[in-house]
Amino acid sequence: MGFxxxxxxxxxxxxxxxxxxxxxxxxxxxxxTIAFAGLALLFLQLDAQFAGFVQILVYVGxxxxxxxxxxxxxxxxxxxxxxxxxxxxxxxxLVIAAAIFAVLAWAVxxxxxxxxxxxGTHNASVQEIGTALMGRYVLPLEIVxxxxxxxxxxxxxxxxxxxxxxxx
Amino acid sequence: xxxxxxxxxxxxxxxxxVGLAGALTRRNAIVVxxxxxxxxxxxxxxxxxxxRYGPHPEALTGMMFAIFSIAVAAAEAAVGLGLVISIxxxxxxxxxxxxxxxxx
Numbered sequence: 001m002g003f004x005x006x007x008x009x010x011x012x013x014x015x016x017x018x019x020x021x022x023x024x025x026x027x028x029x030x031x032x033t034i035a036f037a038g039l040a041l042l043f044l045q046l047d048a049q050f051a052g053f054v055q056i057l058v059y060v061g062x063x064x065x066x067x068x069x070x071x072x073x074x075x076x077x078x079x080x081x082x083x084x085x086x087x088x089x090x091x092x093x094l095v096i097a098a099a100i101f102a103v104l105a106w107a108v109x110x111x112x113x114x115x116x117x118x119x120g121t122h123n124a125s126v127q128e129i130g131t132a133l134m135g136r137y138v139l140p141l142e143i144v145x146x147x148x149x150x151x152x153x154x155x156x157x158x159x160x161x162x163x164x165x166x167x168x
Numbered sequence: 169x170x171x172x173x174x175x176x177x178x179x180x181x182x183x184x185x186v187g188l189a190g191a192l193t194r195r196n197a198i199v200v201x202x203x204x205x206x207x208x209x210x211x212x213x214x215x216x217x218x219x220r221y222g223p224h225p226e227a228l229t230g231m232m233f234a235i236f237s238i239a240v241a242a243a244e245a246a247v248g249l250g251l252v253i254s255i256x257x258x259x260x261x262x263x264x265x266x267x268x269x270x271x272x
Contacts, residue, residue, distance in 0.1 A: 042213060105181050
């Protein structure tokens with residue numbers, strides 16, 4: 001819990017804030033990538049090597065690219081001319097978010113004495129994770145495989161052109 | 169700070185609130201999805217932090233939960249962005265304030 005943690009935490013939070021505050025959507029996507037990379041570094045700091053690299057592969061590699069594709073396909077990089085980038089009810093949203101942050105921070109700080117603080121490090125090797133995935137967690141793994149297949153097919157069907165029936 | 173876990177939990181709380189604020193206040197549907205992704209990632213950070221500092225790290229429970237959560241979040245992002253593209257094709261907009269066709 002030293003200087004590196006606070007540096008990475010500040011980077012991650014700054015990236016997240018920039019992702020929701022910037023006007024240009026392409027800049028938002030880039031800031032989101034920084035936040036994802038910062039989270040991957042935090043995972044690595046927590047000795048969760050596998051989760052850190054999965055985070056880099058899935059989020060920095062795939063989700064960020066997906067977001068950029070969606071922005072370009074919807075021409076979202078053009079900032080709206082009327083009004084701002086924030087909705088009409090932004091005040092209420094901000095109040096709700098601030099209230100939830102206050103509750104979360106209060107809960108964390110209040111329960112500080114009861115939180116676990118084991119210091120023994122346990123490096124989860126990829127072999128252990130693979131054994132667990134193939135043994136105890138094999139059913140969730142299969143369900144996730146099914147879910148990913150369904151999501152892939154569903155996303156393609158949803159985003160498919162529907163002009164074909166008119167052309168027939 | 170004596171307990172590292174508190175630091176991680178506070179960072180996760182900040183990220184969650186920032187994502188929630190983005191999801192609730194922005195007009196563009198893609199930024200709303202970005203906010204939801206940030207919230208899911210904050211939850212993952214909590215899971216991994218509790219796994220690391222919890223009493224039984226060798227059970228790998230929090231780690232597994234985080235990995236499955238990452239997979240589900242990836243599926244959610246794909247379907248959500250597909251929906252945004254589909255809506256943009258129908259309504260020529262990604263502005264949530266203009267998506268009021270079902271408003272009574």
